[in-house]
Amino acid sequence: MPVIALASPKGGCGKTTAALLLATELAQKGIGVTVLDADPETYIDTWAKLPDKPPSLTVKKSPTEQTILDDIDKAKQESPFVIIDLEGTANMLVAYAISRADLVIIPLQPSDLDARGAAKALQLVRQQQKAFNRTIPHAILFTRTKAAIRTKTFTHISQQLTQNKITIFKTHLMEREVYRALFSYGGCLENLDPKDVYHLQDAINNARAFAGEVISMVNSPHTPSTRPTQELEGVLT
Ligand SMILES: Nc1ncnc2c1ncn2[C@@H]1O[C@H](COP(=O)(O)OP(=O)(O)O)[C@@H](O)[C@H]1O
Ligand SMILES: [Mg+2]
Structure with a gap:
């Protein structure tokens, strides 16, 4: 029963x-998911x-600091x-959700x-690991990357993460218009008509690869970073 934040x-x-991509890819396979x-x-x-x-997908909105656990x-x-889409801030709700997570995914453009x-997200995970005296598997997900473009910044960030033994998803969520559009179309990528969407199958394959990697990470808790990272101050800055 993994909780993924x-x-x-x-x-x-x-x-x-x-x-949303993770939730829909799991749910369209018939797997029960609550977001x-x-x-x-x-x-x-x-x-x-x-x-x-x-x-098989249920969405519950607006948990509060008082109700989240x-x-x-x-x-x-x-x-x-269970997938938790957190606010872009560091508050008690976020801290509680991380404290209960079996996997924390940290997206990074x-x-x-x-x-x-x-x-900062890595630091928060580290604090929660200390506070609750448990390891919290976590991994960085590169997002909005463009095929065949590896910028200097990307290379620099990847090297720092690797040096600090922080797990990085092999799959990147590439920059794709259809990932934006899904929020207005509704449903899953699989419901869309390939005639209406440019490179739909590539987008589906990318989202599936991401979901597949999440499943293997939660099934094998030693894959993602679990060590209490010691020196994060200097990481990624
Ligand atoms: N892989 C992607 N391809 C295309 N657009 C994306 C992708 N990921 C995010 N976006 C767009 O970037 C913006 C911010 O993304 P969002 O998922 O809302 O970020 P957050 O939840 O971290 O604030 C949105 O307009 C979203 O549609
Ligand atoms: Mg958001």
């Missing part, structure tokens, strides 16, 4: 997009009101997968500003 204090790094939509913009809850939401426990009873946001 998408976290980074950096707004716009791709938490909500990654949460706790803790993003104040409630984009996933809004998406859920559009047609073609897979029946109970909301997570309840969702765990109801669905095999390869830019300096996003890297600082990811460094």
